[in-house]
Amino acid sequence: LALERAAAAGPPDPLLRHLVAALDAGRPVGATADELGLSARQLHRRSLAAFGYGPKTLARVLRLRRALALARSGVPFAATAARAGFADQAHLARDVREFTGMPLGDLLSLG
Template sequence: MAGFRPRVPAPADITMIAHHSVTLLFDLSDGADLAHDARGRYGRGSVAVGLLPGDFRASGRAGEVLQIRLEPVAAAALLGAPADLSGEAVPLEDVWGRDAAQAEDRLRAAGTWGERFTAARDILTRRLTELTRPDTRPPVDQEVAHAWRRTLGSRGRVRVGSLADEVGWSRKRLSARFSSQLGIAPKRAARLVRFDHAAHLLAAGRTAAGVATESGYVDQPHLHRDVKEFTGLTPAAVATAPWLAIDDLAWPASPPPAPMHQRP
């Protein structure tokens, strides 16, 4: 979770690149002030952003925004199968239901960011408890959940064939179930996770050649290819891109961002 508050009343302008999570942005202003644009589709207010959103931008005079990132397995339990969100940004109420407005009101009423983070955890926990029961099948197979967590833990350097062997499935079956339940093919998920690790290293000042080697790329051109695909930029430009400064804990080598923010 991360909380954002502008230092001065001025329009906000945030660019979000592809990330290996489903992102919820709660607009806590007095009224739907956060405008968002994903692939030419415009909307206002709180929004859910799926995996691989493409060119996603949020702007407006939003007073405060709470960002919650959910790993795809957790998002499937909390929102339903996130395949419907892949590459999309949709109004939060479309995936959260009528309770979205109540969640916004509770978060808006919290007096401090600490209270707001606590309230957010409680809201997520209650929703998970209500939606998951012992007699219902989880939305994500345990084999798929294992494959995702291995992909994340290996920083995208585990092969799909190896994952299939670990869970006792064929590669074709794993790819099909992984894609349908998480909204992204396992090979592409590995590329996305590997890119995210490489971006951290680039932001920390490492050379592109060193990052390519450390991140498991065949060579530097393959790193350039992924960075270009996921950001539209070169590795050198990624290292100083403004969106890397939004989270000074995840990106400690970056300069302080323009908006104030706090994290739990």
């Protein structure tokens, strides 16, 4: 989704693929900025221009996406939370509700 939005915005920023791949792999935002040779502020500006939100939010969205894929494959919620990089199942539940407005079980029952 993030890469699709970036493509629709015009010529792609050559660093976006690396940014998304690094954050999707669970690497910290600060370390990713260093890998890209950018300051945290520069990375935030480029992420905001490409995705509509900063790199920390992008990392949360990508982590939630990983968790939903695990949960949909039948992994129990506590194990899903741990494997996707959440502190615990309650953290996963809070993020799901914050981003989607519904509990994880209800979200998964949608399809």
